[in-house]
Amino acid sequence: MIAILDYGSGNLRSAQRAFERSGSEVVVTSDRDTALNAAGLVVPGVGAFAACMRGLVAIGGDEIVRARVAAKRPTLGICVGMQILFRDGDEHANDGLHKGVGIWQESITKLVAPILPHMGWNSVEITGQSTLFDGIADQSFYFVHSYAAKASIGSAQAWTTHGEKFLSAVEDGAICATQFHPEKSGDAGLQLIKNWVGLL
Amino acid sequence: MGLSIRIVPCLDVTDGRVVKGVNFTDLVDAGDPVEMANLYNLEGADELTFLDISASSSDRETTLDVVRKTAEQVFIPLTVGGGIRSVADVDRLLRAGADKVSINTSAIARPELIAEIADRFGSQVLVISVDARRARTESGFEVTTHGGRQSAGLDALAWVEKACALGAGEILLNSMDADGTRAGYDIGMITAVRAVSKVPLIASGGAGTLEDFGAALDAGADALLAASVFHFGIHRISDVKKYLTAQGYSIRNNRIA
Numbered sequence: 398m399i400a401i402l403d404y405g406s407g408n409l410r411s412a413q414r415a416f417e418r419s420g421s422e423v424v425v426t427s428d429r430d431t432a433l434n435a436a437g438l439v440v441p442g443v444g445a446f447a448a449c450m451r452g453l454v455a456i457g458g459d460e461i462v463r464a465r466v467a468a469k470r471p472t473l474g475i476c477v478g479m480q481i482l483f484r485d486g487d488e489h490a491n492d493g494l495h496k497g498v499g500i501w502q503e504s505i506t507k508l509v510a511p512i513l514p515h516m517g518w519n520s521v522e523i524t525g526q527s528t529l530f531d532g533i534a535d536q537s538f539y540f541v542h543s544y545a546a547k548a549s550i551g552s553a554q555a556w557t558t559h560g561e562k563f564l565s566a567v568e569d570g571a572i573c574a575t576q577f578h579p580e581k582s583g584d585a586g587l588q589l590i591k592n593w594v595g596l597l
Numbered sequence: 598m599g600l601s602i603r604i605v606p607c608l609d610v611t612d613g614r615v616v617k618g619v620n621f622t623d624l625v626d627a628g629d630p631v632e633m634a635n636l637y638n639l640e641g642a643d644e645l646t647f648l649d650i651s652a653s654s655s656d657r658e659t660t661l662d663v664v665r666k667t668a669e670q671v672f673i674p675l676t677v678g679g680g681i682r683s684v685a686d687v688d689r690l691l692r693a694g695a696d697k698v699s700i701n702t703s704a705i706a707r708p709e710l711i712a713e714i715a716d717r718f719g720s721q722v723l724v725i726s727v728d729a730r731r732a733r734t735e736s737g738f739e740v741t742t743h744g745g746r747q748s749a750g751l752d753a754l755a756w757v758e759k760a761c762a763l764g765a766g767e768i769l770l771n772s773m774d775a776d777g778t779r780a781g782y783d784i785g786m787i788t789a790v791r792a793v794s795k796v797p798l799i800a801s802g803g804a805g806t807l808e809d810f811g812a813a814l815d816a817g818a819d820a821l822l823a824a825s826v827f828h829f830g831i832h833r834i835s836d837v838k839k840y841l842t843a844q845g846y847s848i849r850n851n852r853i854a
Contacts, residue, residue: 512797
């Protein structure tokens with residue numbers, strides 16, 4: 398069973414349907430035990446870094462993610478759900494950086510690009526041995542964001558360029574994340590989801 | 598390859614049906630929005646836009662249901678515009694499965710609405726739709742209402758700058774002079790708006806020939822919205838994308854080997 402973590406971050410029904418296409422049973426939940434014990438946990442995220450982090454902490458989601466990482470249970474962060482897995486972020490941060498879950502000790506910073514948000518379909522360049530992009534490394538994925546990670550982490554990475562090069566996906570043991578929205582990336586996105594489900 | 602330009606078909610929806618003459622011969626029911634959304638997705642649409650032209654609130658409820666069904670079946674971004682007047686309206690649409698909303702008249706009437714929506718949901722959900730035409734304003738372009746028939750008393754470039762400052766995530770620029778003419782996009786207007794806007798720009802109005810699409814991109818558009826050329830089958834989305842690919846533009850190819 399796959400659990401999509403519901404912490405008030407937008408409508409998750411279409412995400413649920415996209416994950417169901419992989420043939421899995423999918424629940425949208427904010428229940429701690431369900432999220433801890435699911436074969437795979439999806440951490441979505443729409444909006445601002447700090448607002449998402451507040452929502453996540455309010456349901457104990459930061460602890461759930463840390464516990465799953467410690468137990469090597471597969472977890473997938475999407476968009477801002479990827480960003481909040483990092484140490485901190487500077488989105489609308491006038492008084493110091495906003496703290497993230499801290500799985501990865503890097504920062505999320507604003508993209509340096511002439512047009513923001515980075516909105517639309519962009520390609521990926523894979524480094525390392527990727528499972529997520531098996532069969533779809535030449536495809537484009539749908540992005541909507543203005544902030545991103547720039548550091549290399551994990552065993553496989555996807556890189557995308559908009560103004561500058563940034564980390565568009567990462568595979569790091571049991572934890573994976575994508576800056577783009579696989580659930581909005583058409584057939585390529587559905588295949589990536591299927592590839593992730595294959596890891597569970 | 599970098600960021601691809603986007604081709605965005607727009608469907609007018611009321612009372613759960615797509616209206617406006619539609620000319621798909623291979624559809625069992627040409628007026629079914631979910632079916633059309635599926636077809637455009639297969640054709641390579643990079644996003645979909647629904648324009649809710651409902652007259653009554655019960656029709657609006659039906660549109661919410663269309664958005665819900667589409668979002669559960671078609672996994673590309675979905676923008677919904679028409680009749681949005683409040684943060685609560687936006688909330689309902691996003692909960693139904695819309696990824697973005699497009700607002701026009703209500704933002705002109707009350708510009709603070711832009712900031713209210715951006716603060717609550719983030720700029721990325723908010724498309725500001727600008728119906729503009731050539732006029733004797735400071736920039737030479739003015740904002741109109743009522744489908745281009747009335748002046749809103751606003752300079753178009755000044756309005757775009759204000760909307761961006763308030764939190765617009767994207768600008769949808771509709772040329773009221775070019776709309777429906779199929780004589781080409783208003784290139785001068787796209788160039789002028791591009792120069793004052795740092796958010797993505799969607800051009801709309803006037804698409805006729807394949808060359809028209811390329812000209813709008815050259816003028817600085819990031820995305821191209823069209824309705825009638827696709828609905829009437831003058832061009833298929835796949836043909837537009839094939840043409841633009843051959844011309845060297847960055848286009849999403851959604852075929853998986």
